[in-house]
Amino acid sequence: xxxxxxxxxxxxxxxxxxxxxxxxxxxxxxxxxxxxxxxxxxxxxxxxxxxxxxxxxxxxxxxxxxxxxxxxxxxxxxxxxxxxxxxxxxxxxxxxxxxxxxxxxxxxxxxxxxxxxxxxxxxxxxxxxxxxxxxxxxxxxxxxxxxxxxxxxxxxxxxxxxxxxxxxxxxxxxxxxxxxxxxxxxxxxxxxxxxxxxxxxxxxxxxxxxxxxxxxxxxxxxxxxxxxxxxxxxxxxxxxxxxx
Numbered sequence: 119x120x121x122x123x124x125x126x127x128x129x130x131x132x133x134x135x136x137x138x139x140x141x142x143x144x145x146x147x148x149x150x151x152x153x154x155x156x157x158x159x160x161x162x163x164x165x166x167x168x169x170x171x172x173x174x175x176x177x178x179x180x181x182x183x184x185x186x187x188x189x190x191x192x193x194x195x196x197x198x199x200x201x202x203x204x205x206x207x208x209x210x211x212x213x214x215x216x217x218x219x220x221x222x223x224x225x226x227x228x229x230x231x232x233x234x235x236x237x238x239x240x241x242x243x244x245x246x247x248x249x250x251x252x253x254x255x256x257x258x259x260x261x262x263x264x265x266x267x268x269x270x271x272x273x274x275x276x277x278x279x280x281x282x283x284x285x286x287x288x289x290x291x292x293x294x295x296x297x298x299x300x301x302x303x304x305x306x307x308x309x310x311x312x313x314x315x316x317x318x319x320x321x322x323x324x325x326x327x328x329x330x331x332x333x334x335x336x337x338x339x340x341x342x343x344x345x346x347x348x349x350x351x352x353x354x355x356x357x358x359x360x361x362x
Contacts, residue, residue: 119186121282121314122148122171127180129166129337140166142337143180148282153308153315155325157353158334159361164318165286167334171316172205172284173197185281202231206275206283210290212267214259220266221246221255224273231278238277245273248310249303265296272303276311283307285317289324301327322353335360 129141141163148154156164169175170182173189182189185204189197214223225235225242235242246252249269259267268288275283285304289297305327307313317328325331330344333356341356 120147120183121150121152121185122146122316123181123183124167124171125181125183127167127170127182128178129163129170129175130178139337141170141177144334144337144339146332146339148314148316150314151308151312152330153304153313153328154317155328155331155348156316156318156334157320157322157325157331157357158340159357160320162334162360163337164334166337168284168286168316168318171282172207173201202227203278204281206278206280208268208271208275208283208285208288210287212259212264212271214267214270216259219256219258220251220262220270223259223270224277226274227278241277241279245276248306249273263296264292265299268292268296268300269303272300272307276307276313282314282316285315287319288317289319289321297321297324322350322357325353326350331356333357333360 124144124146127141127144131138131140144167156167158164170177184200192200215226218226221242224245228235228238246255249272251266251269254262254266289300292300301324304315304317308315319325326348328348330342331348331353332339333341340360343352343356
């Protein structure tokens with residue numbers, strides 16, 4: 119069974135007297151342990167799709183099914199719990215609490231949930247090692263580089279062992295070297311943690327790290343590359359065609 123599915127997913131926004139279709143009947147299946155990138159021209163519906171996948175927004179029609187659970191059937195409190203326990207989020211801006219240490223920021227979802235952090239001590243240490251921050255665990259965000267802060271944000275997304283991690287332009291605020299380190303970390307997370315990751319990006323180089331690349335245009339899936347097709351050259355060629 120896929121970790122996440124979308125079925126004929128549509129999203130329509132009202133702008134004055136006009137209605138704008140952000141998504142038009144998107145059917146998508148994300149398998150467990152898969153690293154998927156979503157690309158497309160500006161306004162193609164990338165971020166809208168990611169927000170619907172994570173239950174941050176509701177579709178106009180269609181369905182999102184996460185771990186076998188249709189999100190439309192959930193009450194607000196249940197949806198909040200699903201987001202907290204089954205979905206990890208990584209954004210372009212790190213959203214760390216400046217007064218907390220790196221370790222405390224990673225453990226924040228546990229603290230919010232009222233879970234005893236000691237029970238997750240081994241998990242916390244494993245994640246600090248994975249993101250190469252064991253020696254920075256007690257440093258606060260202003261003592262960390264941008265790349266290190268993003269690594270903290272990624273570790274935080276994984277602390278609850280979510281069903282899926284959704285990343286929205288996770289390298290967009292980083293230099294090339296730091297961005298490469300983050301992309302390699304996401305790859306390792308799939309390999310070492312069995313993580314399922316969906317990443318929205320405008321950067322063909324970033325997308326080339328994924329196992330599958332899905333291209334949107336005008337709210338619809340226009341093209342998919344997978345397996346050996348996800349080379350930088352192929353991704354750039356598709357993007358040039360979509361933007362022509």
